[in-house]
Amino acid sequence: MANNVNGFWCHGDQFCGCFSKVGLGQVKRLVFTTTCIFFFFFLFAAALVHLMYVPIIQRNPLPQMISSPQSSTTKHLTRIENLLNCSYLGLRQNCPNNNSSVFKPDELSTKTCPDYFRWIHNDLQQWKNSGITKNMIETGKSSAELRLVIVNGEVFLEKFGKPYQTRDLFTLWGILQLLKFYPGMLPDLDLLFFTGDKTMIKKIDYQEPNSASPPPLFHYCGEEDALDIVFPDWTFWGWPEVNVMPWEQMLSAIKNGNKRIKWENRVPYAYWKGNPYVSLERKDLRKCNLSDKYDWNVRLYKQNWSKENEEGFKHSKLEDQCTHRYKIYVEGVTWSVSEKYILACDSMTLMIKPRYYDFFSRNMVPMQHYWPIRNTNKCRDLKFAVEWGNNHPDKAQAIGKAGSRLIEEFLTMRNIYDYMFHLLSEYAKLLKFKPTIPSKAQRVCWETIASSKKLKGPWKEYMEQSMVKSPSDKIPCALPPPYEPQVVQAFLDTKEKITRQVEVWQTEY
Template identity: 90%
Template structure:
């Protein structure tokens, strides 16, 4: 697969440091021509991709037989905010809506870094992207015999009832609106923060901090907080982002929130980017049953990486989980560490770029037309991104921090084939069996 995306006359290039450094960032720069040339890595051997890459095949399965036509792309514009086209290793964008904050800017930045990390290796392609929260392409809308084929839409999350194609979210390159650094810097800060207090010395309760008003799920969850009437072993704190912004984010640093033995993950409007930060903290993650998933979470296993909590009995389940953990500290600590280790191993930036690379390559194989630059599209490059009026302060700093300095010296990992249906079902059955066992413990506890 890798060799088929290369020119037959490859050109070995030296590793070039990107000249767009701190002194130039924000100024007009010419896009270096040799960044779009084919890069021949120093070593030809490659490792196998992590298992969660196999979900790429599942996310694209719906178009395996029909392929993807230009008409599908045109029909999908109503559900998208951006149309992204890559032609000859150059990125072009057509904009249909107004994405929230700078999600679009940092996603585009991430794709530019991919083009720099694997220059000349991405095929021409044409895709639609939605940066909002809700899934857009619902299965039920395409189940009738005479239904049109669904448009392919890239999105940060998916769900069982939707066909959205899951793509790494913008926060891997930074979320300056809430003072969340690019992923490598953020993960390093969380790891250092988790070392300040040993697990056994942390507060023996479950912790969560965030905006409780973004969904009915979180409003219901807020009932589990400590009150004069009940103590569910949970300590919840409201995050006022407007006040934090005014006060310089002194009380919202993610790396300062590894203080409790247990941390809670609860979805927001849909899936929440907080998932990876919560799991990275070494505390045992109590995961209120999610409806949505991102690109890596489908390979997580209950009681190995997290403790499952039911939606229908959150408070009782949370209380039992904390008591179980305090009575079995070695096991609880092991679950926390395994979840954290999984995040470190799954979510290296090399893996992020490899996932993007393989997803885009597999997607491009399905196109039934030759991608061309739309008449209303504009080129996106270092110059257009860094000259944005939005790019100042932490926006500029985060882009500098997350910038790929030179092409990869290795090939992308080798993508595994799709899961065999029996193997996939066995994996899902195992997860369900473990979850049911935990639920039985919880039910027995409250009898």
């Protein structure tokens, strides 16, 4: 509604236009006209800024690491989190129209993938008969943080939530490297991803006869009671927030660290270092530390990430932690990425019974790759395991070496990319619709991320280190067939039998 304000006609609470009232003097009209024009352009600029504004970060993503919101790490992370806001970077315009790399392998013959690839079939079994529909994707968005669509070799990303730290960025980076490793080979697909810790798609929610079909959700870990599809975690391409290098560089550093102290000369106790406050299991483990009353043969150390961040991570290097004959693995909120680093240390891994698994750990065997520890009697079991190992050093050392060898052989980056390739390819076969680009998705590509001026410090360094330099000279390994149910059951029974035998020893002790 028009209102007369000081002799000028203006419309509404927000400026729409001003017109001088007929009969006013020339000077007054000029002054107010100039004011109106200035006000108009001011509001126009404000509206333009509002439309172009892209929120950067609304919470501190490193509450345990950053002592001050003005720290350099926070500033770097804020800039880097913008990398996945594709509209901000204009990635749709900056990405090349097509991938210039061509896959021309020198070797056409191939070997069979390691046995743990068979779990791919099990993880997708839920959708074998029904297939995966567009509606399943839509209903699963509430459990996801990312939607990743690949069409004609181009990657499009839609974000629903705020992933912790830069897990999403490094997971996306890994997928982009897969496309460089095997250019033109990955089929079109449409998938949902969750980068948090807890499993999201619970079996119990879909057991009723009239229940809706569960949505497929990719995740870093799984459990017996969930349907999450297990995918290699982000740390294979680096975890800059805690100074963990990409996997190839990190494994090489740990192997060199193993050579500093021979197993027989290492400290004859069980070692663990980490954040004890993220789970009840870790809190309970603290009771086993050395005290005035008890010595459980365990040495536990609290990891102060805030202090480490301030001091440049001088006391948290993984390659410096292979100093004890025994190392403890205990889950965090769920599964922990520390598992592979602990196993790589040549020390006998004392594994407190895990509830969760990652993509490779289901093929590990107790007393061959690790020593099993009960949840209910940690301290006594740990003490017995250390005494057994010190009394049987050859056997304990052999278990430690076998665990390290498994990690080194299972987790080559070629195997990681082959696992990703087969998992995504088998998943794509289940789609009952042709993937199309979502209206809110933006195109992303490795060229734009790698060249971004916002990529600073270890984030940039780790991406450069983990970048695929050229396409593979070999075709992917051949995916083995699924395990027969009776084979899976026999394997689980064998693991249980071995574990129960160790429990008998522990109880007698």
